[in-house]
Amino acid sequence: MRSLLLVAAAATLVGAAPAKNLPTPTDIVAKAPASAWKTISPDDLLVMDLANGGRVVIQLAPAFAPVHVANIQALARSNYWNGASVYRVQDNYVAQWGNNDSDKPWPSGVVANPPAEYTQPLKGLAITPLGSPDAYAPAVGFSDGWPIAYAPKAGWADLAHCYGSVGVGRDLSPDTGTGGELYAVIGQAPRQLDRNIALVGRVIDGIDRLSALPRGTADLGFYKDKAQNVPIASIRLASAMPAAERPAYEYMDTAGPTFARYLHVRANRHDAFYIRPAGGVDLCNVQVPVRKKA
Amino acid sequence: MRSLLLVAAAATLVGAAPAKNLPTPTDIVAKAPASAWKTISPDDLLVMDLANGGRVVIQLAPAFAPVHVANIQALARSNYWNGASVYRVQDNYVAQWGNNDSDKPWPSGVVANPPAEYTQPLKGLAITPLGSPDAYAPAVGFSDGWPIAYAPKAGWADLAHCYGSVGVGRDLSPDTGTGGELYAVIGQAPRQLDRNIALVGRVIDGIDRLSALPRGTADLGFYKDKAQNVPIASIRLASAMPAAERPAYEYMDTAGPTFARYLHVRANRHDAFYIRPAGGVDLCNVQVPVRKKA
Numbered sequence: 001m002r003s004l005l006l007v008a009a010a011a012t013l014v015g016a017a018p019a020k021n022l023p024t025p026t027d028i029v030a031k032a033p034a035s036a037w038k039t040i041s042p043d044d045l046l047v048m049d050l051a052n053g054g055r056v057v058i059q060l061a062p063a064f065a066p067v068h069v070a071n072i073q074a075l076a077r078s079n080y081w082n083g084a085s086v087y088r089v090q091d092n093y094v095a096q097w098g099n100n101d102s103d104k105p106w107p108s109g110v111v112a113n114p115p116a117e118y119t120q121p122l123k124g125l126a127i128t129p130l131g132s133p134d135a136y137a138p139a140v141g142f143s144d145g146w147p148i149a150y151a152p153k154a155g156w157a158d159l160a161h162c163y164g165s166v167g168v169g170r171d172l173s174p175d176t177g178t179g180g181e182l183y184a185v186i187g188q189a190p191r192q193l194d195r196n197i198a199l200v201g202r203v204i205d206g207i208d209r210l211s212a213l214p215r216g217t218a219d220l221g222f223y224k225d226k227a228q229n230v231p232i233a234s235i236r237l238a239s240a241m242p243a244a245e246r247p248a249y250e251y252m253d254t255a256g257p258t259f260a261r262y263l264h265v266r267a268n269r270h271d272a273f274y275i276r277p278a279g280g281v282d283l284c285n286v287q288v289p290v291r292k293k294a
Numbered sequence: 295m296r297s298l299l300l301v302a303a304a305a306t307l308v309g310a311a312p313a314k315n316l317p318t319p320t321d322i323v324a325k326a327p328a329s330a331w332k333t334i335s336p337d338d339l340l341v342m343d344l345a346n347g348g349r350v351v352i353q354l355a356p357a358f359a360p361v362h363v364a365n366i367q368a369l370a371r372s373n374y375w376n377g378a379s380v381y382r383v384q385d386n387y388v389a390q391w392g393n394n395d396s397d398k399p400w401p402s403g404v405v406a407n408p409p410a411e412y413t414q415p416l417k418g419l420a421i422t423p424l425g426s427p428d429a430y431a432p433a434v435g436f437s438d439g440w441p442i443a444y445a446p447k448a449g450w451a452d453l454a455h456c457y458g459s460v461g462v463g464r465d466l467s468p469d470t471g472t473g474g475e476l477y478a479v480i481g482q483a484p485r486q487l488d489r490n491i492a493l494v495g496r497v498i499d500g501i502d503r504l505s506a507l508p509r510g511t512a513d514l515g516f517y518k519d520k521a522q523n524v525p526i527a528s529i530r531l532a533s534a535m536p537a538a539e540r541p542a543y544e545y546m547d548t549a550g551p552t553f554a555r556y557l558h559v560r561a562n563r564h565d566a567f568y569i570r571p572a573g574g575v576d577l578c579n580v581q582v583p584v585r586k587k588a
Contacts, residue, residue: 006463006514007388007477007484007491091502092457118569133427135574163386163482173569187505188457188482188578192563195570208385208509211481215502269486275412275467276489280429282576284482 024271028262029252029289036258037250038145039293044069045238046076046201047247048097050086051231054209056184057247058166059290060201061146064159065117068168068198071110071179076237078107080180085229086213090221092187095210096169097232098180106178116176118195119156127157128254132267132280136160136191140283142254146202147283149194159199162189162284164207168198186211189284204249204290248293262289318565322556323546323583330552331544332439333587338363339532340370340495341541342391344380345525348503350478351541352460353584354495355440358453359411362462362492365404365473370531372401374474379523380507384515386481389504390463391526392474400472410470412489413450421451422548426561426574430454430485434577436548440496441577443488453493456483456578458501462492480505483578498543498584542587556583 023031046058062069075081081098088096106112127150129141137149140160150157159165165185170177176198184203203210213230216223223229238246252259267281317325340352356363369375375392382390400406421444423435431443434454444451453459459479464471470492478497497504507524510517517523532540546553561575 006382006465006475007390007461007487089506091505116569130429132429134429135424135426135576136572172566189576190579191576192560192568192572192579194572196568211385212383212506212508214506266486272466274486274490275410278430278486278488282429282483282485285484285486 022270023261023265025262025265028258028265032252032258032289036252036256037291038253039248039250040204042239042246042248043073043237044201045247045249046072046235047238047241048081048235049233050209051233055206056203056209057205057249058184058201059204059249059251061159061199063144064120064146065168065198065200067111067114068117068177068179068200071114072182072200073237074107074109075179076235077240078109079234080104080107081232081235084232084235086210086232087216087226087229088183088220088222089186089210089213089216091215093185093190093221094183095186095213096181096183098169098182100181101226106180110178112178114176114178114198116174117198119158122150122152122155122157125150125157126255128259128263130281130283130286131263132282134283136194142259142286142288145251145254145288147286147288149191149283156195158195160189160283161185161191161193161199162202162287163187164203164287165199166201166203167193168200170197184210189282191284204251205247205292249290250293252289254288259288262286316564317555317559319556319559322552322559326546326552326583330546330550331585332547333542333544334498336533336540336542337367337531338495339541339543340366340529341532341535342375342529343527344503345527349500350497350503351499351543352478352495353498353543353545355453355493357438358414358440359462359492359494361405361408362411362471362473362494365408366476366494367531368401368403369473370529371534372403373528374398374401375526375529378526378529380504380526381510381520381523382477382514382516383480383504383507383510385509387479387484387515388477389480389507390475390477391524392463392476394475395520400474404472406472408470408472408492410468411492413452416444416446416449416451419444419451420549422553422557424557424575424577424580426576428577430488436553436580436582439545439548439582441580441582443485443577450489452489454483454577455479455485455487455493456496456581457481458497458581459493460495460497461487462494464491478504483576485578498545499541499586543584544587546583548582553582556580
């Protein structure tokens with residue numbers, strides 16, 4: 001039937017006038033002042049170019065997994081992933097890439113057996129609480145732009161597995177992975193992995209280059225035929241790219257008043273489409289706004 | 295590096311021996327007795343065949359949205375969707391299909407303006423509580439195989455939006471949609487839609503035929519060029535298919551002891567990969583087991 005029948009968008013349709021004149025999450029992001037944004041260091045931007053022309057940009061989180069992130073930076077600087085591929089895409093779970101089938105040695109500077117950087121002390125972290133209950137941890141919220149879970153009494157904090165989160169593939173414990181094999185979450189937040197594996201960042205641009213890939217049909221979503229692997233042309237740090245080609249991004253300061261308003265409306269959707277605001281929101285449904293820097 | 299570095303699977307690798315000899319969710323499903331399963335009526339199986347050969351099977355939920363589901367059954371019986379298409383795929387949100395751009399009239403038997411079947415009385419529903427906190431509702435759990443949210447004091451219950459959930463596209467309220475335009479969730483559970491739109495079922499087979507489609511680049515994930523629309527050959531009820539071609543499925547009885555064990559291990563992953571079981575689980579990470587009937 002001819003009509004724009006739709007499900008209200010995660011991001012509200014730009015230009016659609018809300019019936020009740022109340023701001024949407026999109027409105028708040030669009031009108032955020034310059035002071036609401038923090039620039040991502042070009043050393044923390046990992047730029048993955050697929051051989052088919054698609055680009056995936058990842059923000060690294062050195063404050064949460066310093067040894068694993070330093071490994072990834074060293075691997076990128078040594079062109080470790082040139083000729084690598086995405087070899088596993090499991091529906092509603094992860095896309096995974098690297099040099100899984102090669103004997104490529106670790107370049108110098110890579111720590112072959114990093115410590116288990118799965119949690120860190122809560123003390124010293126500035127946190128904006130989510131304000132809604134969580135099924136996996138005593139508390140959840142945001143710290144310097146990242147979604148985190150934490151335990152006020154036990155004193156730990158950790159990065160939370162949300163859509164787009166990037167982590168380090170590993171074998172059974174005590175192996176923690178080195179950083180050569182990475183995965184990105186492409187489905188419902190697999191929060192059961194929190195505190196069990198090292199998260200090192202998140203996809204901030206081009207996640208659909210991974211989430212829309214054909215699913216692998218072998219066990220665990222590996223491609224059955226290696227000819228199905230999706231070739232990677234290169235994975236570089238933005239800081240190693242020629243200045244003219246270097247992409248730049250900024251994220252919303254999660255300690256500031258603009259993010260507080262954004263969080264409030266995410267938990268209380270009252271724009272025209274919504275009849276009943278939930279009065280609560282899941283940690284992973286409050287994606288921290290990230291945008292390309294002009 | 296040559297090694298099967300991986301992220302533990304949502305379903306544990308078949309054949310991998312757990313170090314601690316504790317059952318995984320997959321083990322419990324594999325060993326479930328015949329009495330743990332309930333057959334889905336062929337009137338509640340909606341079989342969508344894409345023109346490219348892919349098949350998506352949907353289980354309808356007549357107990358939760360009877361008028362909308364009756365509409366969908368009438369539309370299927372009248373071949374309303376022959377020549378329809380998937381015209382919207384928004385990353386981490388929904389895939390949507392129907393006859394959005396046609397003037398196709400409603401076949402007889404279709405209620406053009408159904409009531410807002412967004413919630414129902416809690417009274418009379420048999421519920422297995424999840425046992426973990428929820429950000430969107432006072433309580434969550436399972437009723438006759440479906441993930442639901444509910445309010446013990448206020449007395450309402452509703453189907454919850456999880457990965458694979460199928461709902462009815464609508465315009466602004468009081469429009470509730472008719473059933474001709476449907477969407478399936480292909481990302482993080484958009485629970486903010488609960489109680490704001492009619493859910494009518496879930497994809498039980500072939501969700502990757504929708505989730506791996508290219509994302510639309512127009513606003514809200516609509517395909518910019520209609521040539522990108524993904525043609526649908528037919529959408530039929532299994533009950534209307536020739537007996538020899540008719541697929542059959544069964545789901546796990548969520549009121550039984552096997553599901554109780556499955557739910558417990560989903561919230562307490564202690565198979566070999568996991569170091570720290572979470573002790574809790576999100577409603578949408580406990581996918582009710584569904585399988586093809588032999």
